[in-house]
Structures are given as structure tokens and as C-alpha cells.
Amino acid sequence: MIIKLEDVNYIYNPGTVEEVTAVSDANLELGGDSFTAIIGSTGSGKSTLIQMLNGLLEPASGQITYDGVPIYKKGKLNKEEKKALRQLRCRVGLVFQYPEYQLFEETVLKDVCYGPKNLGFSKEEQEEKARAALAAVGASEELFEKSPFEISGGEKRRVAIAGVLAMEPEVLILDEPTAGLDPLGKSQLLELLKKYHEEKHVAIILVSHSMEEVAQYADRVIAMSKSKIVLDGSTEDVFAHRAELEEIGLGVPEVCAFTQSIGLGDVLTVEEAAEKIMQVYGNV
Amino acid sequence: MFKDITIGQYYPSNSILHRLDPRVKLFGVVVYIAAVFIINNLIGFIFLTIAIALLIGMSKVPLKHILKGLRFVWFLVALAIFFNLFFSDGTIIWRWWIFHMSYEGIYRAVFFAVRLIYVIVGASLLTYTTTPTTLTNGLEKVFKPLDAIHFPGHEIAMMMSIALRFIPILTEEINKITKAQLARGADFDTGGLILKARGMIPIMVPLFVSAFRRATELATAMEARCYSGGPNRTKMFPLKYEKRDKIAYIILVLYLLAAIGLRIAMDHFLTWGAV
Amino acid sequence: MSFIKAEKISYSYPVFEDTDEFENKKKTEDKPAVDPKARGEKALKEITLEVKQGQFLCILGRNGSGKSTFAKHLNALLLPTEGTVWVDDIDTKSEEQVWTIRKSVGMVFQNPDNQIIGSIVDEDVAFGLENLAVPSEQIQKDVTSALEGVGMSDYAKYSPNKLSGGQKQRVAVAGVLAMAPKCIVLDESTAMLDPRGRREVMETVKRLNKEMGITIISITHFMEETLDADYIYVMHKGKIALQGTPKEIFSRGTELYTLGLWFPQIYHLAYVLRQKGLDIPEDVIHADELKQALENLKKK
Secondary structure, eight states, X not given: OEEEEEEEEEEESTTSTTOEEEEEEEEEEEETTOEEEEEOOTXXXXXXXXXXXXXXXXXXXXXXXXXXXXXXXXXXOOHHHHHHHHHHHHHEEEEOSSGGGGOOSSSHHXXXXXXXXXXXXXHHHHHHHHHHHHHHTTOOGGGTTSOTTSSOHHHHHHHHHHHHHTTOOSEEEEESTTTTOOHXXXXXXXXXXXXXXXXXXXXXXXXXXXXXXXXXXXXXXXXEETTEEEEEEEHHHHHTOHHHHHHTTOOOOHHHHHHHHTTOOOOSSHHHHHHHHHHHHTTO | OGGGOOTTOOOOOOOHHHHSOHHHHHHHHXXXXXXXXXXXXXXXXXXXXXXXHHHHHXXXXXXXXXXXXXXXXXXXXXXXXXXXXXXXXXXXXXEETTEEEEHHHHHHHHHHHXXXXXXXXXXXXXXXXXXXXXXXXXXXXXHGGGGGGTOOHHHHHHHHHHHHHHHHHHHHXXXXXXXXXXXXXXXXXXXXXXXXXXXXXXXHHHHHHHHHHHHHHHHHHHHHXXXXXXXXXOOSSOOOXXXXXXXHHHHHHHHHXXXXXXXXHHHHHOOTTOO | OEEEEEEEEEEOOOOOOSHHHHHHHHHSOOOOOOOGGGTTSOSEEEEEEEEETTXXXXXXXXXXXXXXXXXXXXXXXXXXXXXXXXXXXXXXXXXXXXXXXXXXXXXXXSOGGGTOOOSSHHHHHHHHHHHTTOOHHHHHHHHHHHHHHTTOGGGTTSOGGGSOHHHHHHHHHHHHHTTOOSEEEEESTTTTSOHHHHHHHHHHHHHHHHHHOOEEXXXXXXXXXXXXXXXXXXXXXXXXXXXXXXXXXXXXXXXXXXXXXXXXXXXXXXXXXXXXXXOOOTTOOSHHHHXXXXXXXXXX
């Protein structure tokens, strides 16, 4: 699925003294088969943007189309349109920050069934989808019948993500999915996402504060600052703009800063840096 | 949802009313409300209007802001006017179907509406000019003499201030959880009452879990900062009466006496305009 | 000399299964929720460590390895079931000294919203001092200087709800700083912040460590935050699995992976280069050190 944004704006508390423009003049084409990262400081508009992508927030102006079809029309939505909007929210899956705080069912399996159930699937289909999603996040069978409140923090996070995967979205958006996890938990989760992306050809949009993470996994990066999209391009291109990134409170991965400092240009990962350095110093 | 409610939200300024001791202001609100109900005639209301106009002027809270805060009570006022206007007995001057209008009804409707608005404006002036913390400090002090009968004044004040701090945080939380469930295809609009109530479970369960977690963490944080309950605490800004507070007390007492005097005088010597 | 000493401390969270133990629950108040994994199992197993006054110490380890449980032992929020913790030579079990201990070891927790009590910044910073019954004038002075100490003076009259995450955590640091602590424990205090907020908080505590000699014990998942530490303890399943200076710790190589840790990027780069045959010293962890090492290679 291709999500296209044209001159999209979003304003909180319009017409009051507390009016804040959260997203201004966003023009983007997202989805397809890409692994996109959105970076930016807190309050830069990332969260608002991703909530617009799956129809949770309606833009104040501009248009969003999904494979060419807009979801919002002038005036109130009728029943059919409301249903279409609900279905869209499932086609564009959104995993919120700290998603484990949305768990509520008696068992893990039931909780993951919640999404498919809302989509009107039969009980068997719900379970089938839930089991597949739980398998995709590497949750073991023995967790299925446990209460989501008595499993560990890392397991909760995966189960919550499975809750969105169970709806089989065509685009998967994740808002800082690794926040608060330890390094091993982080890399395991990201590897799972990468595998899911490659196997199911689901587009992934990852919001992250870790430049290292972004450099390693994303093929496209969108940087936001003060409600505006300031950089948008391939990961290499965006991380070549170190000064701009630092100005908006971000930066480049440490290895990238290092290779730049010794005059070897931009790199994204440790391996790349090592290769570049070997080319120069390997036969000294 | 709640962010639209301006009524009662502190309006930062440095006016004389802002600087008054919260105990004086609490007493002031009591006196003022008493006066609103004691007064029952036109002259009295002119007297009251001058007083509230003076107070609003002194508070430096823009009148527009106060009126905006009132928009949630207009409905209540309209309802009160409607019932008093069309259903009061007395000298009937107009009648249609079950509705009837009387002179007494008109008076009652006008006075009732005015009273309601005056009470709300007066009470909101207290919260516009006093931060929640100062207000709870004031309440704590006011309740202090009740320590002897083991009235938990400090605990109530502490609970109030924590509640006030967490209202915006929990509001935000409800918002977040609702969106998270919407993103999982939840439908909070359709269905009957029971279905709708059941549909709230995915919001209520996470909300309670999160509230408990926050409460535990907050309790730990308070303990880590040496909190051990009410007695033996000091205050960064202890409440202390200034000269202006004493003057305010005297004015308030005089005002109350004047309101009572006016009522008695009117009841005895004049009959027009009485409700 | 050692400021904090833990000797063979073990801790198990109380388990409330039957009614008898439920009765006990009332006596042991305010215990955090039982982690199911810790049920019946010890959360801490015979931990022994020492912290010197003025040190910058880091504690690493996986989620659930017992770091936070251990941290709560440092100011008597939890008491060891076995072993002893001394803070400034006071046994944390001595009930009458508990306020002295909590005053000298302050804690900053993970979620900024769940540790700010006051609805105005300066009132929150004053909270600890008010609890300690410090005279009002003194509180005002201490609060002012604590806010200066974390660079938040301009926000004294703000509502905490209007601050960014990094600013809120600095207010929390100020609340601890106002009580003139000898030690500040950061329990994953940067976990919920963006890079800018993280930098703000870490720069602030590093400065407090250098300028005022306050001991810092930082529990974190961010490897970059540990590079300047004087000493690192790595916890695993309730035990101390590794300890040493950052260089000693990171030179353990792939052993770190099994403990759930990761290399900081520069160290990782140096490691890979070494694997590829470059002569880079084992203890390179900072960018300038690696730069130097490469330059030395050229000279040869």
C-alpha cells in the first residue's frame, strides 16, 4: 500500500490561545516495500504524523490517500465510512509507545485476538491469526494462556506488538518500540521486525531516538523538527547532513561521526566503518 | 475532553487578590455566598454587583476569560430561568397550555439566574486567583484545629494536591489508551448501552493498571524523599497573615453585616422588590 | 574510604500465597509488586560491593536482573533479607537513622511524571526539605541553589506539566540535590528521554559529580553513558557477573553479549578492526583514543 500525503497540516486547539501547529505542510509518499525511520526530538510532530497515517487524527488541511483513495470527506462520516475508517486503522497498523500498557484481557491469546475480533473474524480465524502473530514475535506457546499481567516486561512488549500484527496490516508503524529495553532485548526485537518486513513484505515505519538503530535497519530516513519535515531521503543521504541533524537535537551514529572526523566520509554501521578504515590502514 | 474546562483553572497574575492569604479568600467566598443568599431585593443586588465588579477588577482576570469559563453553566442557568418563568404560581399574566407566567415568576427567574451566576463567578474567582497548592495549604491550615478530633486535614490536602497534579496526566493516559485500542479496530460508537459499556473494558482495565503503577511509583518516590506523613513538616512558603489580610478580614465582616442589615431594613420598611 | 558497603546481601520479594502470609503483608508495608519471575526466587543473591565517596559508578544488566531491586537497598527503601548494607557506616536496618540515610542517598527514578509531587517546580524541589522540617528561609535558599545547580532557575514557577522530559528529570535531580545528598542514584532516569534530554541529564549529574564531589550511581541500558564511569558492575540474575573499569568490562568481548550487553560503537569498531588484524590496543573505548591508535599505525 502507498500512503500519500499532500500539504498535510495538523493543528492542536485551533482558534484558541494555545493553538499549536504540530505538523505543517507535510508532503510524503510512504509504504510500499520500504523500511522507513522517522527521527526527531520530543515534540517535533512525529507522533501526530503517525497518528494521521492510520486515521486516528484527521488533518486540518491537505489530503491523505491510500493507494489513491482518500478516507476523509467533507462533513460527517456515515456508517459505511466509519467502518472503512476502522478497517483502514487495521490495514495501517500502529504500535504505540510502551504498547504493553494497552493489554487488558485475561490471557495473552485472548488479548491478541482483540484486533481480529474487532474486524469481525470468526473465533477460529481470530485464534489462527493470533497464534501466527505471537509466533512472529517469538512468543512461546506456554505464554498463550498466561495473564498478560504476569509475564515479564520484554514479553509484554512483544505480545502487545503481536496484538497489532494479528490484524495483518499492510503497513506497520511503531513508535519507539525498543524504549526501555536492554541492549539484547532491543536487537532481538529489531531483528524480528526486519525478518517480518522481509518475509511478509510489510512496509515498516519506525519512530526511533537511536541513530545507531536507524542507521542499521532503515533504508529511508525522515527527520522532523518543529512540525516540519527537514530531511527526507535514503539513510546514507540523511546521515550525511550531520550539522543539520545536530542543530535539531539529533546527530549521527557514533561511528559515522568518527569516520567523518578522520576524513573517511559517512558510514552507517560499524562493519562499514571497519571496511573503510581497512582500505586506508589495512596495508600500512 | 477536559482541556476545554477553563472554569476554576488558575489564572497567573500578581494582583492584590492573588497575593491575599488563601484562608482569607476561603472565608471571603463563604461570606460572599452567604451574602448572595441573604440579599433578596434590587438594592441589595446593586450592592452585590458593585462588590463583585470591584473584585473582578482587582483580580486582573479579564472579564472575557471569566465569561468564557461560564459557558458550561449557561445551560443550567437557562434551565432554571425556564422553570421559574413558566411554572411559577402567583398573579398570572399569561397562560398557554401548561405554561403560565406570573409577576412573581419573572422576579424569581431573574433573581435565581442572577444568584446562580454570582455564586459561580465568586467561587471561580477564588480558583482563578489561587494556585491549587496554595489553596490546599490554606485548607490544611483551616482544618488544623480539627487535629484534636483526628480529622486528617493534612492527608486530605495532600490527596487533593496530588489529585490535581495527576488529572492532566491521567486524562492524557485515557486519550492514549483509547487511541491504542482504536488502532486495534475498536469501535466505541456503535451498539447499545450494554455493548458500549462492555466496549469500555479495554480502556478501563489498562487505565486502572496504570493508575496503580503510578501510585506505587509515586509512593516510593515520596518515601525516598523522606515523606513520613503530616506532623513535623515545614513549608517553603508558610502561610502568614499580612496587614492586607487583616484589612480584608475586617472588610469581609463589615460586608456580611451590611448584607444582613440591608436585608432586615428592606424586609421591614419596604415591600417593593422583595422576592 | 568506602561510603556505601554492601556485604553478601540477598533479597527475596515477599510471596503472599495463603492467609498467614497475607497477615504479614500488613506489617511489611509498601513492597513493590512481585515480579512473577522473582516469586519464590531470590531477586538478589549475595551481592557484595563497595562505593567510594565521589565515584561515578554504573550498574548494567538485563531487564529483570535485579538492578532496581539493588538500587532500592541503597537508601533503605528495601532492606536485605540476608546480609547488610552500610551507608556512611550506618546499617540501613537501623530504623531511627532511616531519614539520615535517605537524606544522604537520593534517588531519581525512570518515569518523570511519577516522581514529581508538587504542582509548581519550586514547590516540588522543596518537598524533601519540608519533610525534613527545615526552616522556611533555609528551604527557600536551598531550593534556589538546587535549581541553579541543575540549570532550571528560570523555570521555578512553572508547572511541571509544561516541561520537557529532560527538564522534568532535572527538576527531580534538583529535588534530591536540595537535600544536600552525598550520593545520587539514577534508576534508569534517562530511559524515557530523547537524545537531547538524555544529554541534559547526564551532563548535569556529571557536573555535580565533578564540582561537588557527589557520588553518582547510574543504572542504565545505554552503553555510551558508562564510558566515563570510574567503575562498572554488571548484574545478571541477581548476582554481580562482572565488575571493573569500563575498559576492563568492554575488553571482555563477546562475553558481554551473553549478559545482554552491547559494545559501545567505538569499542565495537576497535574490536572489529583488531579482528581484521590491525594493531589497536585492547583498551580503546573513546573516539580520540581510536584516532590516536590509527595515527600511531601510520607512523609505524
